[in-house]
Structures are given as structure tokens and as C-alpha cells.
Amino acid sequence: MKVKEIMEPVIDYLSPEETLKDAVNKMRVARRGEKKVGVKGLIVLDEKGNLVGMVSIKDILKTIIPFYMSYTSLGEFTWDGMLEDMAKKVADKRVSEFMTKDVITIDEDAPLMECADMMVKHNLQRVPVVNKDGKVLGIVYVRDLYYALVKTLLDKEA
């Protein structure tokens, strides 16, 4: 099986100009599969439809946590309400400022093993699938990959 056979289509995406608040809202209402709503990450496309980044819950948390906390362990010295205050401070930050810029993508014709290897090595939840010209065709989620696996194993047993 190839990656393009298990990928999901891109329905919702962010633009680099949107704010953190916009992004949070879009992620909340974005569709997931047929029925479910709410996603943990979205791709970022520029006006020409080129993939320029990706935003996940982790990216949002990272930009809310003050940078100085990464220098040394100061987590014990934070206070009640700090996260909320810091979140309000960065609400208007542009997506382009906190998105992950070096997005790892996978070719549409790549075998599933390549995709699995990539996801485990780089700890990825979702990988944009691109064609030869670099255009995004869809997204493959770690759960879709897993379902493909489950199907193989259980079908064989059956």
C-alpha cells in the first residue's frame, strides 16, 4: 500500500497571517473525518497554496511558555494564573511566528514503511503528503497508518 491510499484530504488549513487566537478557534471547529470536530494540528498554506508550516498544540504551548523557562528549570517557581496571563499576551501573535517551519513531508507514492519510520523517528502525529511539485495532496495521520496495520493483521488472522 502507498501513502496516498490512506491519506485524508485537506479541508481546513491556516494562513501565516492569522493570529494565535484565530488558529486556536480554527483548530477547535476543524472537521476530523466524517463526523468529529476539533483537531490537534493544522498545516499552514500561503496564498498560492504552498506549504509553509505546521501548527500543533505543542507549538501553541511552546509560544505561550516564556523562553527563559527553557534555559533552566524554573517550573517550580511559577504561579497560579501565569499560563493564562501569558496566553493572553501572545493571543495576537502571527501564525508565521510560532509555526514549525521545517515541515517534514512525504511523497504520495512512498510506501507505508517509509512513513512509519519517519513518524517514529521524528515523533510526528501527522505528515503532509505532497506530489512531485511539492503541492499538498492530503495528510496522513499516525492513527490511519495504525488502522491500516490493524486491518492487515486482523484480516490475516481471520
Added chain:
Amino acid sequence: MSQEAVAEATQQVVMNGTFWTATAIFLLAYAIIVSEKIHKTIVAIVGAALMLVLKILEQREAFHVEELGVDWNVIFLLISMMTIINLMRPTGFFEYIAIKSAKWGKGEPFRIMAIFAVVTAVLSALLDNVTTVLLLAPVTLLIADALEVDPIPYLITEALASNIGGTATLIGDPPNIMIASKAKLNFIDFIIHLTPAIIVIMVIFLIVLKFVFGKRLQVKPELKKRVLEMNEREAIKDPVMLKKSLFVLGIVILGFVFHGMLGYEPATVALFGAGLLLLLSGTHDPHHYLAEVEWPTIFFFMGLFIIIGGVVKVGLIKWMSMKVLAITHGNMFATSMLVMWFSAFASAFVDNIPYVATMNPLIIDMAQQLWPHLKGVELLHNPALMPLWWSLALGACLGGNGTAIGASANVIVVGMAERAGKRITFLRFMLYGMPIMILTVILSMIYVWLRYYVLKV
């Protein structure tokens, strides 16, 4: 010194092809370092390599001759102290000190500023300034967020305090390490001659801070609680290693105090401390601690020493020292003051490490011309020469406060502020730094004049 003697000395400098090649390498290297077009470490390594490839210096001279080559005392002192800090950092000791200080300040913004300034100065006197600022600045930003005050005055104050405090001891600031090694001065010499000046300067610095910020900083009472509720004990991540670190640090400091008496070089003391702490840590992976040594800085030093060795060998430094003597006519007070002020302004705009690396042999050359009959320690510690070393140290270290690029601590603070979304412009830093630099150098000038030329103690 008579005119004939000067003329005779001048003739000793042969301005041949080698002289000009070495001078060109030196000037070009320094110009590129100042321009920051290429990383200073790369410039220093390439410059040093050229000195060797073009046979201005022999490799033996660069590696094994004290007057011309790498000053291994400086190199090993720096490497060893950095290793000790790398081992000590994960224990959480520095965070503990910083949180404890903020609580001492009772959440009062000015009290915290003053205490942080003193803590920074004391730590900078014992460790290097960059490490101190790198460890304290994150906590400062956290405290400023807790109190909802502008962190910039705090950060700038810490950079300034770090450069002032670093001036106090032999190990406080690289210029002092270099001066001590070349002039064969020990830790106690620095304590006796520089620490009193720095204590006075620090007190006046605090008074100025009080005057400038005392009333401006206000905090809502409920915010103070955030700081007071912090438990500094939670900062300690590894109490066993902390005890070992403090034990070794204690031995190292004692070793520095007595190194002159015991006949050890400071590098021996520091190397012993680094070795002992590595051993006591029980680590099987020294790679990590050793890799975190700031190797680019170490190679910058090594490269510079070789470049300077080249221009010392061809006589450029001698020629320069004669020019200085021609200006001051051998008047040592005038020379001291000239060295102090020139060093301060030079260090405010260019790296004080290459500056001091050049000035050290220059001062020694000058001394040789003034007292040709003296040699070794008798020459280096000539009572008439001593104020010159102290003036160089005070000027070069305190000069770092002048601008945002004057000292590494300043560069770090500016970088941290920028990442916190608060830009410190070159001018804004200078607005704080330059008056403080001028004030502290004036105080140093009065100190040197009173102590060495009036009271003569």
C-alpha cells in the same frame, strides 16, 4: 630615558618584509574581528596559522615559548573553571541563590534590583561574567514577570554589576587572568589592589541606582506574594552533587588565595579542582561536561596569543611602546591615566581580550626600555610599574560597561531581552552604560592617584 636611548632602541626594530607581513596579519585580523564579518574565533585561528605558515613564528615558539606563544596558564584556568561550572550548573545552586535573593528583597522591586546587583557582582568576581549573567538573567525575567515590572532596567543593571564585580579578582574577568599571568601577579595581589576599589565603586553604583530607580519602580502588593511564595529549596535538583561542588569550589577558592604562597599557578589550582570534581561526580560520561566548555572562546584566546606572539617577535609591539613613551615622556602617572582611559574607551567598543593581549607585551616592553637593568619579576613588579597593571585592569574591565557590545555579559543580556520581546537598542544601553563607565573610571582614576601617587601604599 634620554633621547639617544630612545633613538638607539628604535633602531633595534628592523622594519623588513617579515615585520610588515606580521603587522599586516595583525591589523587585518583585528579589523575583521571588529567588523564582525567573520566569526572572531575563525579569524584568530586563520591569523595564527598564517603567522606559522609564513614562518614569522616557529611552531615551537607558538606552542612552547612563554613570551611568544599561547599562554597555557590562561587557557587551562579558563577550561578548568568552565568545567567546574558545567558540573555545578545542573545542581540548581544558581537558581537557588537567585530565588533566595528575590525573597530577601521581600518582593520590593528596588530592593530586588540592588540585591541582584550585589549577587551578580560577587558571583562575577568568583566565576566568569558570562556564566553569571546566563544563570541569573532567566530568573530575573521570571521575577520581573511575577512582579509585572519592566525587566530591562534589571537586566542592564546586572550586566553592569557583572562587569564591575568581575574586575575585583584575578579570576573575575579574562583581562585580569591575562594580566595576572603576564605580570606574574597572584590572587592576593588582586584582592589587595583591585577589590577595595571595586567595593567603593559598587557602593557608589548602588547609590546611583537608588537615585535613578528608587522611586520609579512600584509593584502592587498582591504581586509581591507571588515571589514570597516561591520555595527556593525546590531549585536544588541534586543535593549530593551540590555538596561535592561547594566542597571543591571551596578548595579552589582557598587554593587561589594561597597559590602565591604555595608556589602554584592559578591554572594548577583550577585544573586540580576540575579533576577532583569530575572524579567526585562519579560520571562515566565526561564528554558532556567537557563538550560544554566554550571552545570557540578558548580557540579565540589561543589564536590571539599566537598572532600577538608574531608581532612581538618582529618588534611591532616594541615600536608601539616607544611611541607611547614618546607621548608620556616616561611620566608613570600620566602613562597610567592614559592607559586607563584609553583602555576604557577601547574596551567599550572592541573586545577587551585582544586589546589586553596586545597591551600586556606593550607594557612589558615599555618597562624594559625604562629600566633596562631590571629583569623578570623585579622588572614586572617594579613599584613604579604596578599602577600601570592596575590601571589596565580597571580600564579594560570597567570599559566593557560603555556599550551593548563592550562585554560578553552585555551581549547576552541584550539577546535575552530581545527574545523576551523587549528590544534594548544600542543607544538605550549606552544611556545607562556610558555614564556608569565614565563614573567608575573617574573613581578608579581617583583611587589609583590617591593610593599609588599620593599615599604610596
